[in-house]
Amino acid sequence: MRTTARLLTGTALALATIGIGAHGVYAADIDSLEIFPATATPGTVIIVNINITICGTGGHGVGDARALGVDEFQLSPGSHKEALGGQFRVPDHAQAGTYAIGVKCSNGRHATGDLVVRHHSQQPSGHVNTGVGGSVGPDTTKIAAGVAVLATAAVGGTLLLRRRASGAQDS
Structure with missing residues (x-):
C-alpha cells in the first residue's frame, strides 16, 4: 500500500514539475504579441500588448498594422507595469483573412502576432451535421424511450440494493 502511495505521489509531483516547467517556457516566449481579440470583424478596436x-524598461514601441491599411500606432506603458500597450481599429474596408501585426521597439527588437479578420456573414450559424446524433427539434418518442430506460435502471438498482440489504443474496 505504501509503495502504491509513493508511486502515485511521485507521479503527481513529476507532472506538477513538468506543468510548471512548461509554463515557464511559455512565459519566456517573448517574440509574440498579445492581440485581443485575435479574431475580429471590421470596426473592432484591437488591443496589442x-x-x-x-x-526594455522605459522603452516604447511602434505598432505596424499596415497590411490592414492602418497607420502605425504607438505602444506605451499601460495599466500593467510589465507590458506596453497600444490599439487600433480594424478598417471597415478590411477583407477577410489573416494579417500579421508587428511591433518594433526603440531598442531594435521585434515581435509579431496574427489577427484574423472575418465578416459578419462568415460567422457560423445553424446546426452542425456531425453524424453523431442530436435533433433539430424535440422528438417525443425518443424522449419517452429515454425516460423509460432511466426509470427501469432506477427501479432495478433499487430492487438490487433492497435485496442485498435484506440478506437474500445468491451465492
Whole structure:
C-alpha cells in the first residue's frame, strides 16, 4: 500500500514539475504579441500588448498594422507595469483573412502576432451535421424511450440494493 502511495505521489509531483516547467517556457516566449481579440470583424478596436522585457524598461514601441491599411500606432506603458500597450481599429474596408501585426521597439527588437479578420456573414450559424446524433427539434418518442430506460435502471438498482440489504443474496 505504501509503495502504491509513493508511486502515485511521485507521479503527481513529476507532472506538477513538468506543468510548471512548461509554463515557464511559455512565459519566456517573448517574440509574440498579445492581440485581443485575435479574431475580429471590421470596426473592432484591437488591443496589442507586448512584454516590457522586449522593449526594455522605459522603452516604447511602434505598432505596424499596415497590411490592414492602418497607420502605425504607438505602444506605451499601460495599466500593467510589465507590458506596453497600444490599439487600433480594424478598417471597415478590411477583407477577410489573416494579417500579421508587428511591433518594433526603440531598442531594435521585434515581435509579431496574427489577427484574423472575418465578416459578419462568415460567422457560423445553424446546426452542425456531425453524424453523431442530436435533433433539430424535440422528438417525443425518443424522449419517452429515454425516460423509460432511466426509470427501469432506477427501479432495478433499487430492487438490487433492497435485496442485498435484506440478506437474500445468491451465492
